Amino acid sequence: MPELEFSVPAQVGIQDVRAEVMPAGKADVVRSFQRSGSVVAMVGDGINDSPALAAADVGMAIGAGTDIAVEAADYVLMRNNLEDVITAIDLSRKTFQRIRLNYVFAMAYILL
Secondary structure, rough: OOOOOHHHHHHHHHOOOOOOHHHHHHHHHHHHHHOOOOOEEEEOOOOOHHHHHHOOOEEEEOOOOOOHHHOOOOOOEEOOOOOOHHHHEEEEEEEHHHHHHHHHHHHHHHHH
């Protein structure tokens, strides 16, 4: 893929882009990233994305997508908006921060 300085992946710091991959190849791409030690998240909305959604560490389906994609995914984004991926990641980070904080307070209470 030719490098464009104003392309979306370049703007967000993604260096390895795979485009126009056949449906069966999407799951293979996910597995190749996993073999290299990466945690892989996949966002998709169609039947052709289902194997990759199931193979990914975190699969997110667009709610307006096919039922098969929704069933294969770990999370379903209810709106047809990719910005919800960022919102979901931020929400999960804040949730884990709150869990850790509650754990610290619970341990302090028990020790007292």
